[in-house]
Amino acid sequence: MGYRVAVVGATGAVGRxxxxxxxxxxFPVDEIVALASPRSTGREVSFGDRTLKVQNLxxxxxxxxxxxxxxxxxSVSAIHGPRAAKAGCIVIxxxxxxxxxxxxxLVVPEVNPNDLKKAKRGIVANPNCSTIQMVVALxxxxxxxxxxxxxxxxxxxxxxxxxxGMDELFAQTKGTFVNDPPKVEQFQKQIAFNCIPQxxxxxxxGATKExxxxxxxxxxxxxxxxxxxxxxVRVPVFIGHSEAVVVExxxxxxxxxxxxxxxxxxxxxxxxxxxxxxxVTPIECVGEDATYVSRxxxxxxxxxxxxxxxxxxxxxxxxxxxxxxxxxxxxALDLLPHRN
Amino acid sequence: MGYRVAVVGATGAVGRxxxxxxxxxxFPVDEIVALASPRSTGREVSFGDRTLKVQNLxxxxxxxxxxxxxxxxxSVSAIHGPRAAKAGCIVIxxxxxxxxxxxxxLVVPEVNPNDLKKAKRGIVANPNCSTIQMVVALxxxxxxxxxxxxxxxxxxxxxxxxxxGMDELFAQTKGTFVNDPPKVEQFQKQIAFNCIPQxxxxxxxGATKExxxxxxxxxxxxxxxxxxxxxxVRVPVFIGHSEAVVVExxxxxxxxxxxxxxxxxxxxxxxxxxxxxxxVTPIECVGEDATYVSRxxxxxxxxxxxxxxxxxxxxxxxxxxxxxxxxxxxxALDLLPHRN
Numbered sequence: 001m002g003y004r005v006a007v008v009g010a011t012g013a014v015g016r017x018x019x020x021x022x023x024x025x026x027f028p029v030d031e032i033v034a035l036a037s038p039r040s041t042g043r044e045v046s047f048g049d050r051t052l053k054v055q056n057l058x059x060x061x062x063x064x065x066x067x068x069x070x071x072x073x074x075s076v077s078a079i080h081g082p083r084a085a086k087a088g089c090i091v092i093x094x095x096x097x098x099x100x101x102x103x104x105x106l107v108v109p110e111v112n113p114n115d116l117k118k119a120k121r122g123i124v125a126n127p128n129c130s131t132i133q134m135v136v137a138l139x140x141x142x143x144x145x146x147x148x149x150x151x152x153x154x155x156x157x158x159x160x161x162x163x164x165g166m167d168e169l170f171a172q173t174k175g176t177f178v179n180d181p182p183k184v185e186q187f188q189k190q191i192a193f194n195c196i197p198q199x200x201x202x203x204x205x206g207a208t209k210e211x212x213x214x215x216x217x218x219x220x221x222x223x224x225x226x227x228x229x230x231x232x233v234r235v236p237v238f239i240g241h242s243e244a245v246v247v248e249x250x251x252x253x254x255x256x257x258x259x260x261x262x263x264x265x266x267x268x269x270x271x272x273x274x275x276x277x278x279x280v281t282p283i284e285c286v287g288e289d290a291t292y293v294s295r296x297x298x299x300x301x302x303x304x305x306x307x308x309x310x311x312x313x314x315x316x317x318x319x320x321x322x323x324x325x326x327x328x329x330x331x332a333l334d335l336l337p338h339r340n
Numbered sequence: 341m342g343y344r345v346a347v348v349g350a351t352g353a354v355g356r357x358x359x360x361x362x363x364x365x366x367f368p369v370d371e372i373v374a375l376a377s378p379r380s381t382g383r384e385v386s387f388g389d390r391t392l393k394v395q396n397l398x399x400x401x402x403x404x405x406x407x408x409x410x411x412x413x414x415s416v417s418a419i420h421g422p423r424a425a426k427a428g429c430i431v432i433x434x435x436x437x438x439x440x441x442x443x444x445x446l447v448v449p450e451v452n453p454n455d456l457k458k459a460k461r462g463i464v465a466n467p468n469c470s471t472i473q474m475v476v477a478l479x480x481x482x483x484x485x486x487x488x489x490x491x492x493x494x495x496x497x498x499x500x501x502x503x504x505g506m507d508e509l510f511a512q513t514k515g516t517f518v519n520d521p522p523k524v525e526q527f528q529k530q531i532a533f534n535c536i537p538q539x540x541x542x543x544x545x546g547a548t549k550e551x552x553x554x555x556x557x558x559x560x561x562x563x564x565x566x567x568x569x570x571x572x573v574r575v576p577v578f579i580g581h582s583e584a585v586v587v588e589x590x591x592x593x594x595x596x597x598x599x600x601x602x603x604x605x606x607x608x609x610x611x612x613x614x615x616x617x618x619x620v621t622p623i624e625c626v627g628e629d630a631t632y633v634s635r636x637x638x639x640x641x642x643x644x645x646x647x648x649x650x651x652x653x654x655x656x657x658x659x660x661x662x663x664x665x666x667x668x669x670x671x672a673l674d675l676l677p678h679r680n
Contacts, residue, residue, distance in 0.1 A: 149641050153493030153584040155535045155573065169533075174517060188617040189624075193509075195495045195575060195582050196621055197635050197649045202614045206637030227641035231584035231649065233495065235535060236576050242535050244493040244571035274542045277528040281536055284529075295537050297546030301489050301567035309537045309571065 002030035004065045009072035010034035010045050010054055013163045017320035018069050023048040035060055062087035069323050085122035092124050092323050099125040106220045108132050109329040110267040111139045116335055124326055129318025130154050131217040136291040137310045140261035145249035149227040155235045155242035159315050161186050166238055196234040240282025241314040249304040262293050272296050285311045289321055342368035344405045349412035350374035350385050350394055353503045357660035358409050363388040375400055402427035409663050425462035432464050432663050439465040446560045448472050449665040450607040451479045456670055464666055469658025470494050471557040476631040477650045480601035485589035489567040495575045495582035499655050501526050506578055536574040580622025581654040589644040602633050612636050625651045629661055
């Protein structure tokens with residue numbers, strides 16, 4: 001017996017990836033509905049071989065639906081997430097809106113699955129893409145040596161800004177070959193052949209909101225004692241976030257044990273040879289589920305230091321896959337009731 | 341009265357930039373010669389309005405020449421640098437070959453000009469591009485608060501791999517628009533729309549040689565007590581290196597004083613507004629001499645922490661300009677004798 005599943009924001013880059021992921025992973029679907037804002041109503045999206053006609057979120061009644069995977073804008077989730085939850089439908093929300101609310105679990109299934117039991121409001125939040133891959137890689141190392149401080153610099157793909165972000169990189173790049181001046185709309189400056197050290201808006205302390213998210217979300221998911229200093233940078237890559245991560249641990253680091261733990265960790269693939277090309281780059285992780293860890297090495301500048309490089313498909317593990325895995329984990333933990 | 345100047349490796353990306361920089365800065369040139377390997381002999385390069393016919397380095401006699409700016413491969417400098425120095429010509433070498441030799445000064449004129457007085461062998465080394473911009477930005481902060489540990493992640497342009505590197509990014513990018521599979525020659529993997537966490541070869545400890553260079557060169561130029569952990573990454577940017585730098589200091593950090601010092605520092609432009617676009621990106625620094633510092637903020641995860649973003653034109657300050665500035669500083673310090 002399957003579930004009645006709603007996908008909200010179905011026409012966006014993440015929404016489409018959620019539909020694809022549900023189908024690929026054979027999520028037990030009895031009935032599925034694609035929802036979006038009124039302006040997208042009537043458009044069509046794919047679910048396996050089927051075509052779904054997009055319905056109007058604003059007038060949709062969630063009563064009798066078991067789970068809704070939300071990836072619209074944060075302001076849309078703010079209104080329709082609680083409405084769906086009130087109707088008895090479990091909401092897995094991919095926006096930043098509910099993430100830091102104390103009664104909303106923020107979950108990466110490989111890291112803190114049991115937090116799902118605390119979803120009293122019927123809402124679970126999916127973390128930010130850049131946080132997810134970092135905590136997946138950190139978890140086995142934290143279990144071994146207890147991380148206390150992380151310095152991370154990110155190399156984030158334009159897909160994090162949705163389909164429009166990808167279109168802008170494509171158009172600006174093409175423009176350089178035909179001498180068209182770049183149109184800057186989705187990002188603050190030209191992204192083609194450039195790096196932009198700003199993702200999301202600035203906070204009062206000079207960090208950006210994306211950097212703040214990596215700090216507070218890592219604390220909520222992994223351990224409130226971990227300090228995180230992040231610099232988040234947009235790079236001209238279509239899909240796949242990379243991160244240069246430098247960690248100080250409480251306890252002495254054993255590189256062999258670290259490798260073993262990463263090799264055995266769920267959701268992690270360690271691909272790390274100290275030779276030309278012996279690491280994973282973002283274009284190589286597109287369409288893959290894992291978080292790839294490479295360039296693992298001792299940081300000799302502090303007592304218990306370790307540095308690594310990690311890459312992951314930000315649309316999959318960074319968004320759609322993690323959301324679907326949350327739903328799967330809720331089924332496994334008997335937290336997703338049937339309501340037929 | 342001017343100098344007799346030789347430019348070695350004159351047909352490369354840096355060699356051409358050196359010729360351009362000498363002309364732009366009105367370096368006191370009495371006579372200039374462009375030198376390169378036999379296979380480039382007879383080609384032509386520009387020096388202002390003049391055209392220089394490239395001469396054969398291997399048979400060139402440096403006697404009577406005052407200063408030679410070298411930017412060929414490291415193995416070429418190894419042979420012809422000492423040969424030129426022995427003939428009484430001051431050698432300013434842009435390769436990595438002599439940098440760590442104790443009797444060869446490694447100099448960034450804004451940081452350690454007086455080390456030029458120690459050039460007993462007649463050879464001065466120009467640091468690695470990624471090191472130069474970092475120490476230019478660190479120097480005024482180190483003077484104020486004493487840096488003890490630096491964690492840096494780089495976003496390095498393909499121009500660091502010369503004209504061939506730039507051609508490869510161009511060709512691979514163009515190829516994606518016409519469905520040509522990317523040819524990988526200069527870099528270890530595809531660089532178009534990708535990030536490669538390897539620059540130079542791997543060392544035994546898992547760092548790359550580029551990362552090792554940033555560590556040992558910073559110590560030699562700025563302070564042997566500073567610890568540096570670098571992750572060096574090639575990004576699909578043509579010209580202009582970026583760096584996310586996180587520093588721990590001995591003494592308490594005053595953000596206002598840090599800003600003042602950076603504003604007054606030679607070679608640094610502080611451009612830092614905490615609002616959309618209030619920072620410098622690599623495409624904006626192309627052709628500029630300064631090292632731009634942005635995103636300056638307190639790092640609250642350690643007692644005396646500070647983070648910033650810096651960008652610079654890696655062909656100019658990172659190579660050609662710094663070499664020419666070394667020659668200018670040697671004139672100012674009366675270290676460049678006339679030998680007519």
